[in-house]
Amino acid sequence: MQLLESLPNQLPDAVPEQLRTALEDMVKQLEIQESNFSIRHRDYKPLELPAEVVERFGQLSLDLQKKYLSLQLRSFLYGLYYNGSLKDALALNGDSDDLTLHQNLENNTYLGIDLKFYQRLDESNTGEGYFDPDWLVLSLESDGTMAVNKGGLTLHIQPEEHLQPEAQSPAVGDEVAVLLPPNLVQNGFYMAVGNLGTYDHGHPDSEGEIVRIYFNLTPEGAVAVMGSLTQQLNQISVPFSFKVLYNPEDYNRYDSGVLYFDNNDYEAVRLVLGKVYTENQSHFKPEVPLFTKFLAPGLGLAEEPDQKFADQESFGMNRCQIVANGLLEAHHKGDDSPEARMAAILQQFSLLEIELQQCYLNAKSEDIYTPLDL
Incomplete structure (x- = not known):
């Protein structure tokens, strides 16, 4: 006793x-x-x-x-x-x-990619692509294409399709923003990227925290939420990325979906989440990942750790x-x-x-994360 x-x-x-x-x-x-x-x-x-x-x-x-x-x-x-x-x-x-x-x-x-499920996720993603900055122009080809490089990756692009209207005639050595697709594949996940890019594109000089919101969804819920969330966040011009597992058999975990954004946008994102959650509530399972802040059944929040034991953690x-x-x-x-x-x-x-009672926060962070109004 x-x-x-x-x-x-x-x-x-x-x-x-x-x-x-x-x-x-x-x-x-x-x-x-x-x-x-x-x-x-x-x-x-x-x-x-x-x-x-x-x-x-x-x-x-x-x-x-x-x-x-x-x-x-x-x-x-x-x-x-x-x-x-x-x-x-x-x-x-x-x-x-x-x-x-x-x-x-x-x-x-x-387990590999479930191609039918992946296609359904991709069709639900309403994103149109985003301009990714700091690509170096390597060469201008005779057929009108150009080679650009960033981080060791070289792409051959069509200026009229992949560059902003005011920047379609760059010189070799210039840096340009290149239009990239609205989706990525990352470590078992299908990831949608907002029309303004990821969370760090919209606030390059921000001192805010990167925030993660975890979704405990059914596979059908992932398809539905992919559509409504990307549509509404792009509508209010918030930089974000949202990933969900691309294999339906893996949805036995409390973090089958993760939304990333800058905490400066939290209040705007919270209002969107309230609508998306209400529309799709039947697709949410109740649990949230341990250590996260409970926002609603099946929705938990945490800040990106600023004291890591490994780079990719x-x-x-x-x-x-x-x-x-x-x-x-x-x-x-x-x-x-x-x-x-x-x-x-x-x-x-x-x-x-x-603080253990708020271990979803980094040290000395302020808890600005109001739960959803349901």
């Missing part, structure tokens, strides 16, 4: 119930086994490696072994607690194989790494008690000056 009373007392009163419940479950139920790099939870199958892989990893330096264990723990937290993508695969009565368990949990590209991986660091610190000190684990996790957030 003393344990049940002491754990909640370690957490600030304002910590959301979803996060409180998840953290208490982590510190009580998780078992870290360094000898075979496995992570265990009594209600799920273990996340573990084949014996021959464990043997090979055992020959690595202790530093590399610790780094891999940290990544393994982070992935477990991410898939089980953050977005639920591992819950079905690790269910005690479920069917799973090593391919499912050891895929990159953010980049589900091994999402918000969810960042917050799961903070928790993993705390759990491993307690483990390496030889105290895996729930109280020691919770104290170590709280210390990790404190070191980064992230």
